[in-house]
Structure formats: structure tokens, C-alpha cells
Amino acid sequence: MTGSDSKAQQRLQMADIARLAGVSTSTVSRALSGSSLVNEETRARVIALARSLKYSINIGAQNLRLKQNRTVGVVVPYDAATRQHLSDPFFLSMLGSLADALTEQGFDMLISRVDAETLDAAAQSFDSGRVIGIILIGQWRHHEQLNQLAARQVPIVVWGAQLPQQLYCTVGGDNVAGGRLATEHLLAAGRRRIAFFGDAKLPEVAQRHQGYVQALAAQGLAPDPQLYVAGSFLQGGATDVQELLDRQLPFDAIFACSDLLAMSAISALRAHGVAVPEQVAVVGYDDIELAAYFHPPLTTVRQPIRAAGRALVASLLALVDGAPAPSRQLPTELIVRASGR
Secondary structure, three states: OOHHHHHHHHHHHHHHHHHHHOOOHHHHHHHHOOOOOOOHHHHHHHHHHHHHOOOOOOHHHHOHHHHHOOEEEEEEEEOOOOOOOOOOHHHHHHHHHHHHHHHHOOOEEEEEEEEHHHHHHHHHHHHOOOOOOEEEEOOOOOHHHHHHHHHOOOOEEEEOOOOOOOOOEEEEEOHHHHHHHHHHHHHHOOOOOEEEEOOOOOHHHHHHHHHHHHHHHHOOOOOOHHHEEOOOOOOHHHHHHHHHHHOOOOOOEEEEOOHHHHHHHHHHHHHOOOOOOOOOEEEEEEOOHHHHHOOOOOEEEEOOHHHHHHHHHHHHHHHHOOOOOOOEEEOOEEEOOHHHO
């Protein structure tokens, strides 16, 4: 039998397996190659049928890509305006979650840091064949650059917010719900002058601010622009608190868009003789590990970090396999501790 005859026979056998198993030929192909996209029951049924038909699985051909490369690129953009450090506990938690998820799937992780203004650099490791795809932690202000990467078929999944006219796949927490939960909690505690710390030009922060506005509106309150402080993650809540105090406006609560912002805000309030939560209640965002041990322990919105790593990896591997990978939104949860009471 010639090589072409053998390939034709193999295609016929795959079609037979698909017909008998009641699945598509692409599902048969994925099941035989061990893809995680196929559940165990289907995989077992396909393999049993393949054996009964004496189907010869060409492991070398089917898994050539995987044999050549089992590495996924994980990129953390460096945004000059935001200046968020790689040492930020949120980034470290996300990297740990991704490392666990990739290890579970038998993949290695290549970490790189690129300037967010030149996100094309994030694709260099894919273009050079060093990685099979890219997971980007943070979309920042660069929606169009990410669309361009997706348009040229770079397998990329982004931790961030879903936006209009989006070509790339995102996995992210429900930021609107998170912002609403934080603000509703402060309102329920009797707070009415709630400051918002965070740069709403960033997509995720904008959605948290949207939730904040929704919660205020539900109580018949309009957001006071003077209680919005667009501070950077690097400068921290201390600078934001000083700016708020300089405006000489009353406030009885702060909703900060990261735990680090919230913690540095509490330290600054304490330095100014303002008691937390007696005079000013504070709620953060992320629920980093230190939040539970801070003084006072921090009320915060928990991001689903462990689930995020698995979801990002699953979406990327689906893209690499040529399967659709719709954007996903994961639930957020309010964790009530002493700072927000």
C-alpha cells in the first residue's frame, strides 16, 4: 500500500469511528491525540472503537507540534503610565496559578516582560517558534494592539475585561459586579461619601467604577467627581489620600481598586490621625494573601485567581487546537473583614 493509500484508509477509519461514536471527526482526532478538550467518557469510547477497528494512530504526525514544543509564553506588560511592578502580589498570585494549571497539562511556562506601548514584542516568542501561544496578564489601554495580534492569528488569551469589537479572547473577573458589591457593602454600613481610587482609563478599573456608580444610583446617590482619584498603582493610596485631603471635602469611605492601594491608603489615613474603620471604612480589590493579615484586616473583593489560571490555559489550548475560545467572565466575591465595617 502506498503512503497516499495508507492516509486515505486512515481518514476512512477515522470517519467510521466518528460515525459509530456519534461525534465529529475533529473530536475523534482530539480524543486520539489526548486533547483536554474531550471529556474522559468520549475519549474512552473513541479509543475503544479505534482498537476494535485496528486503527493505527500516527502519534508522530498528530502530536508533532506538541513533541516539538510544550511551552506557553506568559507576558506581563509594563505600562509606563500605570507603572505596576511585577512584584505586585496580584501578578505573583496569577503567575503561580498559571504555573500550576500549565503543569497539570504538561506544559512549561516562559515568562517575559514587555513594554505595553509595543505589544507586538509579546508575539516574538510565538513568531520564533519558542512558544505555542501567549497568555497576557493585563490588557491595560491597548485594546487595538491586541486586536491586531488576534487578527494575524497569534494564539493569545488576555486576562482582562470584555470590550466592544473585541477580536481576542479574554478571561476576567466580573468587575462590574465586584465594584457593585464593594460599594453596596459600604452603603449598607451607613457610608454615604465614598471615594473611588483607581484609573478608570484602564478597562478593568472602568468596569469597577461602573459597578460603584450603579450601587450609588440604586440608593438615589450621584457620584461626586471630587471623590474620584485616578492614582497609579505604583504611587499608591498614600498619594490618593493626600489628594483627597487637599480637596478638603468630607468622606467616610474609600473603595480602592487594588488591595495595595487600599493598604497604603489605610497607612496614610492612620498617619493623618484618621481611624479605620471608625471614621473612614476601606474596601480593596483582589484579596491578596496579605489582606487577611493586615491591620485592620482588609475587606476586599476576591478575584478567582485559581480558577483564572485554569480558564486562561484551557482557552489558549483550545485556540492552539483550532477550536473556538469565547471570552469568559468569572464570578467575584466580597470578603468582609474589619476595615470595611
